[in-house]
Amino acid sequence: MFKKILVPVDVSLTTDTQKLLHHAKTLAEQWGSEVDVVSVIPTVGMPIVGSYMTEDFEKSAKSETEAELARQMEIADLHGGRHVLVGTVYDRVIALANSLGVDLILIGAHQPDLKDYLLGSNAARLVRHSAKSVLVLRD
Template sequence: MYKNILIPVALDHENIVARKLDTARHLLAEGGQITLLTVLENVPGFVSEFVDLKIDNHLTQKVTDRLKTVAGGDSTIICKVVTGKPGVQIAQYADDNQIDLILVGSHHPSATDYFLGSTASRVVRRAKCSVFVVRD
């Protein structure tokens, strides 16, 4: 059983979150913690010139609120938002926060992704902890 389970959530694939949460609850040790994490990619410099909103001021709160909704209002689930490259930041967050299992989703990709989604494959390669891949 795992004490700290991290579930990365891509909001455009949130339909698989309920399955990931069910799986996490089965794998979670008594008194354990589940964290939902969304990684927002940084806006390129040439684009930020034309955008008035700062990502940390506006979008982060909206995404956090969306994660809480996806969590079904379960107040025991931690919801976090970070910025950067998802394949890197998910593994880094896990390492920095004593996560012992990352439960990542993967769509049905093409052969160019080696039969695993590109973010999922990056997490599997970089994570220092166990990674459980759930297919959608």
């Protein structure tokens, strides 16, 4: 059905990541799909916040995230592309999905906080703005 699946994960949420990777592996096996997994490190944002970060903060965060993503994929026994990006989550995921030519984005959803009702979650933004099919895995 879908030949290429992109799975955005937050590697700091181990249980959620493992659930998503498990479902991605199951779907990929059923459909004969390739899987790419991405974790996006959010930008610091305000300059005053960034001024408290060391110069190598982004490089260090990216290196640690790459290692954790590899570990999580190994635990899930999921083989595929790994990507660690820096920026706004939904923007970077949409851009990567377009550049990879994926058919499906598989993303998890959490119980919304008040801020999600006002700003919207990454899953909601992906559903609204992506030209790709999006499958939201609920808790």
